[in-house]
Amino acid sequence: MAGTAYGLGIGPGEPDLITLKAYNILQKADVIAYPALEDGASLARQIVAPHVPTGRIEIAIRITMGQPADPIYDAAALEIGEHLKAGKSVAVLCEGDPFFYGSFMYLFGRLAEAGHPVQTVPGVSSMMACAAQLGAPLAARNDVLQVIPGPLSEERLRAQLGDTDAAAIIKLGRHFAKVRKVIEELGLTSRARYIERATLETQKMVPLGDLPEDTIAPYFSMILIHRRGDAWR
Amino acid sequence: MAGTAYGLGIGPGEPDLITLKAYNILQKADVIAYPALEDGASLARQIVAPHVPTGRIEIAIRITMGQPADPIYDAAALEIGEHLKAGKSVAVLCEGDPFFYGSFMYLFGRLAEAGHPVQTVPGVSSMMACAAQLGAPLAARNDVLQVIPGPLSEERLRAQLGDTDAAAIIKLGRHFAKVRKVIEELGLTSRARYIERATLETQKMVPLGDLPEDTIAPYFSMILIHRRGDAWR
Structure with a gap:
């Protein structure tokens, strides 16, 4: 067999x-x-x-x-x-x-x-693990949640992020500076939380605004954004 | 303590x-x-x-x-x-x-x-369980994946679905007919898979087009869509 x-x-x-x-x-x-x-x-x-x-x-x-x-x-x-x-x-x-x-x-x-x-x-996704570690619920009620890869063009990033209640931005790598610029332009920096290597011993969480612009984010990193700050509000 | x-x-x-x-x-x-x-x-x-x-x-x-x-x-x-x-x-x-x-x-x-x-x-989300049961990967490479609640207006559903590579439509309930109409108008019906009560003994999977329009979907149901049909293509 x-x-x-x-x-x-x-x-x-x-x-x-x-x-x-x-x-x-x-x-x-x-x-x-x-x-x-x-x-x-x-x-x-x-x-x-x-x-x-x-x-x-x-x-x-x-x-x-x-x-x-x-x-x-x-x-x-x-x-x-x-x-x-x-x-x-x-x-x-x-x-x-x-x-x-x-x-x-x-x-x-x-x-x-x-x-x-x-x-x-199926397994526990990094997106859910990042949210748990950050204490930042992904989405509630009738929120639209978008998963957005960092390699997209600046224009596409701006369009998707401008049009959603919540977002997880993945695959940051060398696209970090571009992603951060778009978030800043949209006035969402205070709503954005950065985390890398969630649940591993080397996990790191930093407010997005505290990271230098020339950061090259590791593959296992993510930015979570919720327009209301906290999804439950 | x-x-x-x-x-x-x-x-x-x-x-x-x-x-x-x-x-x-x-x-x-x-x-x-x-x-x-x-x-x-x-x-x-x-x-x-x-x-x-x-x-x-x-x-x-x-x-x-x-x-x-x-x-x-x-x-x-x-x-x-x-x-x-x-x-x-x-x-x-x-x-x-x-x-x-x-x-x-x-x-x-x-x-x-x-x-x-x-x-x-963190736990295994129904979205990942639905994809596993359907044999339908959610998203790959630089795809944008949107989670879209069914109670949104027809206009908003059309805008979000028209602007994404992949989508999971949740909270269908009595919004099923409206959601299905928008999917049909966008020419995505053949790309849409319906599942309810994923991984439970009462699980049901049906091609979206086979469901009657007056379906009232249970709370634990979802439609997954990928614009390429299969995410890996």
Whole structure:
């Protein structure tokens, strides 16, 4: 009988923010796969370290920044597919939630189209973890909440942010200065909260206005904005 | 020493979609509080039923639809505050994630302003659970994702939906016909997936076009839309 591939949401960073369901699947999985840097380092693997039994087959899917990812996912899907055909179950570790801007969807598409059984186990997203750590509810009542990637053009950022009750701005990186400028122009700086590496030991929270303009934000960072200041007001 | 109040995200419905962290806090909490209907029935309490130890103090926060909720939250915050002052810990159960349109934020505001220690434990949101069950990733790359409440006006719905890569439309209820009309006008019906009671035994998934126009969607329902059909394309 063919094995099942699981896209496992493992949560934002704190190991205990994994669900019981993902934890239990992890205990039984024959193979564990995860995204990794070129040198093999993997935040996802690190997050679940306290939960992974020894002696499992492990597949590090090494992504090289700036190189086409399609051939890498093609190869990973084939390798995982071979294990599934051999009746083995495969847990693919996904930081946060697998379907919220997660790279698991590229494997999901390939595995599903090849006819393999695939299940997605939702996880605690970084967006919810950031809100919890900041004590800043995302949205209430009939608020529109927008998730806005930092790489968008200044014009698009201005249009989206000008037209929403609440926002989470993700993928800040080297786009930080541009994003901050738009927030300032819209008069929202006092409503904006910045956080990086939420729930990890290296977590940092700073009022947006206190950060230097030339900040290069790490990948795991986010700005949350609510037009009313606090969503419950 | 004062006790701590925890806003516990308990996930979308399937009991094992609670986090290890929330599960552990639940085992140790002296008091368990949860939103309930006027007759005391509570979905939140029902979701965690397999996990709750016996003999705990329980507080059902009874919300009457159509009546002002402020006095109810005032009274609940006072009652919880008394337990905290007596050194007891209080777990407040929150369906999904506490800060994603959750009523916990109204208690959070009151308890925090009264100087009580409050912590929010993020949970798996229904939005992520719906995407997982539907096999429909929410957003990828530089997509804008909007969360849009159904009660908004037809004009506002049209403006927001016309201006986004992906959307989750929540709080459908009796607004279903209006929402569906706008989706149809924008040519997005073939991109829209409907789901109710995700991860519960009564879960139902239907292509949006198959639902009668006079559908009254239950509270726990959602429409997910992605302009490309599948986010990974």
